[in-house]
Amino acid sequence: MNIFSEPSRGIMKLIASIAVVLVIWLGILPRVARIKPVQAHLQQLEDSHVDAGVIFYSELDPRVFPEPDALNQLLRERGAK
Numbered sequence: 001m002n003i004f005s006e007p008s009r010g011i012m013k014l015i016a017s018i019a020v021v022l023v024i025w026l027g028i029l030p031r032v033a034r035i036k037p038v039q040a041h042l043q044q045l046e047d048s049h050v051d052a053g054v055i056f057y058s059e060l061d062p063r064v065f066p067e068p069d070a071l072n073q074l075l076r077e078r079g080a081k
Contacts, residue, residue, distance in 0.1 A: 035074065037064050 032038055041064040045052045066074065 035066070035071070037066055040064065 033042065041061070042052055045055075065071075
């Protein structure tokens with residue numbers, strides 16, 4: 001037996017989707033922006049008068065970002081789980 005009707009399930013899915021986007025936008029992305037290599041890259045873009053919001057992920061220089069192991073170590077040191 002379903003406790004939610006079909007329209008209620010749709011609304012719940014919408015609310016859950018909005019919640020996921022908010023967590024990513026307001027929680028995860030600001031933390032990523034505080035990582036030193038990301039800060040350096042954003043500063044370099046700002047100094048060059050480039051809007052970081054209009055760059056596609058494929059245009060990012062992979063040398064700017066740490067290796068996954070180094071990133072995990074950094075996050076552990078900062079208390080992130």
